Amino acid sequence: MAAEISAIARLRIGVDGEGVTTLVVFMSCPLRCRYCLNPQTLSMSFPHKSYCAAELYDEVKKDNLYFLATGGGVTFGGGEPLLRADFINEFRAVCGSGWKICLETSLNVDKELLQSVMPSVDSFIVDVKDMNPEIYSSYTGADNSKVLANLEYIAEAGRASSCLVRVPLIPGFNTEDDVEAGVAALKALGYDNFERLTYKIDPHGKRKGNL
Numbered sequence: 001m002a003a004e005i006s007a008i009a010r011l012r013i014g015v016d017g018e019g020v021t022t023l024v025v026f027m028s029c030p031l032r033c034r035y036c037l038n039p040q041t042l043s044m045s046f047p048h049k050s051y052c053a054a055e056l057y058d059e060v061k062k063d064n065l066y067f068l069a070t071g072g073g074v075t076f077g078g079g080e081p082l083l084r085a086d087f088i089n090e091f092r093a094v095c096g097s098g099w100k101i102c103l104e105t106s107l108n109v110d111k112e113l114l115q116s117v118m119p120s121v122d123s124f125i126v127d128v129k130d131m132n133p134e135i136y137s138s139y140t141g142a143d144n145s146k147v148l149a150n151l152e153y154i155a156e157a158g159r160a161s162s163c164l165v166r167v168p169l170i171p172g173f174n175t176e177d178d179v180e181a182g183v184a185a186l187k188a189l190g191y192d193n194f195e196r197l198t199y200k201i202d203p204h205g206k207r208k209g210n211l
């Protein structure tokens, strides 16, 4: 099975998982966030390349020693990596158990996709946007009921401690009180590892990273 990949970024440290990581950016996402940082993943008209799992392994294995020495590995992002659950499971079978696999995900997918990758994935960076359904909908154009169900599923599976949950302050969409309400709701589910950040928006309304 092949997957469409927008970019592969090597030798990352401390930004998307433990140790040295290679970020693999998949095409396609179910959301349309107002301040999307990766809009090139949202349309197949942007450049991308097709890989099967073995081809991707051949590409990223050059950093094997870094991964093993630092407890790092491959982080799959996007776009939405859970749309490529089968590919991620194939990649795990090809790369073996020595590397860490992390997913950077919104969790806005059917639970079956999440369930299927649980044995292959070591950790998750969960981008919840905002826990409030109305704020979420106005920011992403989508409903967050699948996100909430998947957060519950991960917690019930005893994997909340393998998640870093991003709780952003999104200018024009939520407030610090909304962020703290989201953190409280997540704590009630069993999550306790949060990254608070503020989206940095330029005068033209484009996101330029985080504060």
Ligand code: SF4
Residues within 6 Å of the ligand: 029, 030, 031, 032, 033, 035, 036, 037, 038, 039, 041, 078, 079, 080, 106
């Ligand atoms: S989830 Fe990520 S890739 Fe998808 S629209 Fe939002 S910011 Fe963009």
